[in-house]
Amino acid sequence: MTSPATTSTSRWARGVVLPVAAVLAVMVFALNSSGYVVTVIGFAAIYAIFVTGLNFFMGYTGQASFGQNAFAALGGYGSAILSGNYYWDPLLALVVSMAFAGVVAAIVGYPTLKLRGHYLAMATFALGLITYEISIEWTGLTSGYMGISGIPPLGVGRYELGTEKQMLVALTAFLLLGVWISTRLRDSRFGRALRAIAGSEPAAQALGINVARYKLMAFVVAALYASCAGSLFAHFVGFISPEVFGGAMVIQSFTMLFLGGIGTTWGPVIGALMVLMLPEFLRGLKELQDVVYSCVLVMILIFAPKGLAGLVALIPTRRAPAAPRPAEAK
Amino acid sequence: MPDLVQFAQSLVNGVGVGLIYGLVGIGFCVIYNASGIVNFAQGVFVMLGGMVCHALLSKLGLPMIVAAVLTVPIVALAGLAIEFLVVRPMWDRGAALFAIILATLATQIAIERLTILTLGDQPRTYPEFTLGGPLKLGSIAISYQLFWILGCGSLMVVLLWLFFTRTTAGRALRACSQNREAAALLGIPVSRMLMLSFALSAGLGAVAGILVTPMQVTAYNIGTPFGVNGFIAAIIGGFGSAAGALAGGVLLGVLQALAIVLLGAGFKNVAALSVLLIVLFLFPSGIFAALQGSKGH
Numbered sequence A: 001m002t003s004p005a006t007t008s009t010s011r012w013a014r015g016v017v018l019p020v021a022a023v024l025a026v027m028v029f030a031l032n033s034s035g036y037v038v039t040v041i042g043f044a045a046i047y048a049i050f051v052t053g054l055n056f057f058m059g060y061t062g063q064a065s066f067g068q069n070a071f072a073a074l075g076g077y078g079s080a081i082l083s084g085n086y087y088w089d090p091l092l093a094l095v096v097s098m099a100f101a102g103v104v105a106a107i108v109g110y111p112t113l114k115l116r117g118h119y120l121a122m123a124t125f126a127l128g129l130i131t132y133e134i135s136i137e138w139t140g141l142t143s144g145y146m147g148i149s150g151i152p153p154l155g156v157g158r159y160e161l162g163t164e165k166q167m168l169v170a171l172t173a174f175l176l177l178g179v180w181i182s183t184r185l186r187d188s189r190f191g192r193a194l195r196a197i198a199g200s201e202p203a204a205q206a207l208g209i210n211v212a213r214y215k216l217m218a219f220v221v222a223a224l225y226a227s228c229a230g231s232l233f234a235h236f237v238g239f240i241s242p243e244v245f246g247g248a249m250v251i252q253s254f255t256m257l258f259l260g261g262i263g264t265t266w267g268p269v270i271g272a273l274m275v276l277m278l279p280e281f282l283r284g285l286k287e288l289q290d291v292v293y294s295c296v297l298v299m300i301l302i303f304a305p306k307g308l309a310g311l312v313a314l315i316p317t318r319r320a321p322a323a324p325r326p327a328e329a330k
Numbered sequence B: 001m002p003d004l005v006q007f008a009q010s011l012v013n014g015v016g017v018g019l020i021y022g023l024v025g026i027g028f029c030v031i032y033n034a035s036g037i038v039n040f041a042q043g044v045f046v047m048l049g050g051m052v053c054h055a056l057l058s059k060l061g062l063p064m065i066v067a068a069v070l071t072v073p074i075v076a077l078a079g080l081a082i083e084f085l086v087v088r089p090m091w092d093r094g095a096a097l098f099a100i101i102l103a104t105l106a107t108q109i110a111i112e113r114l115t116i117l118t119l120g121d122q123p124r125t126y127p128e129f130t131l132g133g134p135l136k137l138g139s140i141a142i143s144y145q146l147f148w149i150l151g152c153g154s155l156m157v158v159l160l161w162l163f164f165t166r167t168t169a170g171r172a173l174r175a176c177s178q179n180r181e182a183a184a185l186l187g188i189p190v191s192r193m194l195m196l197s198f199a200l201s202a203g204l205g206a207v208a209g210i211l212v213t214p215m216q217v218t219a220y221n222i223g224t225p226f227g228v229n230g231f232i233a234a235i236i237g238g239f240g241s242a243a244g245a246l247a248g249g250v251l252l253g254v255l256q257a258l259a260i261v262l263l264g265a266g267f268k269n270v271a272a273l274s275v276l277l278i279v280l281f282l283f284p285s286g287i288f289a290a291l292q293g294s295k296g297h
Helices: A009-031 A035-060 A069-085 A090-112 A117-137 A164-186 A189-199 A201-206 A211-237 A247-260 A267-281 A286-303 A308-314 B004-035 B042-059 B064-092 B097-119 B144-166 B168-178 B180-185 B190-215 B223-236 B242-263 B265-282 B287-296
Strands: B135-137 B140-142
Touching: A009 A035, A009 A164, A009 A267, A035 A164, A035 A189, A035 A211, A035 A247, A035 A267, A069 A090, A069 A117, A069 A211, A069 A247, A090 A117, A090 A211, A090 B265, A117 A247, A117 B097, A117 B223, A117 B265, A164 A189, A164 A211, A189 A201, A189 A211, A201 A211, A247 A267, A247 A286, A247 B097, A267 A286, A286 B064, A286 B097, B004 B042, B004 B140, B004 B144, B004 B168, B004 B190, B004 B223, B004 B242, B042 B064, B042 B097, B042 B190, B042 B223, B064 B097, B064 B190, B097 B223, B140 B144, B144 B168, B144 B190, B144 B242, B168 B180, B168 B190, B180 B190, B223 B242, B223 B265, B242 B265
Parallel strands: none
Antiparallel strands: B135 B140
């Protein structure tokens, strides 16, 4: 594995400078556009954070979770309740919600991650469903189907990000920070252990990796990302309801992950942008949006299970692939 | 504190819904045994059963029996479509297990949205098959529909049992569940068995949906709860045995009915899902399998 210190300049340019420049370019483009574009790009940034976490657990570690929306809901409702009803500082609410989601992930992840195959899939799916049901039924806390409105925008102390464009800058900063952390984690000892687990659990075990503990840690990291994305959504839109974090979110985020390329650093960002731009090109098909997402996802799963980024790798190049490819999900 | 009558009443209702869960659970097992795939879109067949039957009744004005009999092959066709368009291409390419699960989940969302667009998003229901109920046993009311569920449910189990033990196709399916490679070597067309299992499983789901709709309502989104509860029933039954799934379904239905009496209706899904997680954590191979295992030692 290459450590950042020995990374060649060209790889540095391709892997870091170019994508960051692209993200900033998209942001600048959005800042010079109408409010609607700002909203779409803002959603893309939020989803990209969520999917980066998902990618961490599924792409790098090779595990499956169909219930990450549970942790987005914890973050979203945590932020909405703490900052809306109790007038907490939004940033503090976000951090506290993240910590809460992390603790919950550790507690439920411990027994859940011992399961395998279909049982793991169904158990994680159940986590998302339970959270969804609770957010509907616990009306005293969540207002049920009505949702919570009037959530204040992001801000620190007296400084409040009043406009959507200011918020977008903050979201971009969050996104770049999130991707940076994910990259650094991937190339750390921790990340290498996760990729070993993705490769072969018995082999990783034989190398002295505590498989159960590392899986749980990856699960918690993914939950932290999800919670952060949920909080940002609450502050960006100012309104949340159970549907926001429902089953459609699971399908949408997986579509992003596979479209952008599972296991790649920037795949989640590209995927989120592509999926959220899709309805713009399919105007008139607004009602069919979820159907289109589902069909796209199924087609990718059939024809390009490594995502569109995987297709690019099939194109023959003169240069031998220098960088070791991140482990693919099982 | 709820009184005895209330308890007995909820037991009766629980058995009815539980049999439905059992049928869905058997649907899970049929596909799983043939292919090793868990079809997460199983609940969609229950939803389609109720919705299609209602559409045939209300839009075409067909008599109940005709509508019910027509619904089953229509939904079985939907099952075949899922098999042909989604599962088979992935199966042939040797796709990862979780990718297939994800694809069936996406299929469920797509079918739900298409149902909203074609049939609407309003919950609907139709009258019980035999009007004039309920039957009164003291203070306990037993709706006639429950007898239909009991009757059709047992009929399905008997038919399934005959199918699996007496027909070539059924025996071939059982061979596949024991060892797919060996079955293929013996000349059993394993991939055609996958098709058969989807049609069978979808038909079972449709029967469940047709039977249960008069007791509650059907709507585009009832698929997930029925799917999850059917899955729980199958797990309690040890995943793979039809009788086990049916027993698991009844057990779950009764537990849920009691939970409603004690906790209120709002959290019944939370209760069921918690049961699922607890069962998974404690008995990863099913309660009945665990009991048998402990007897053996």
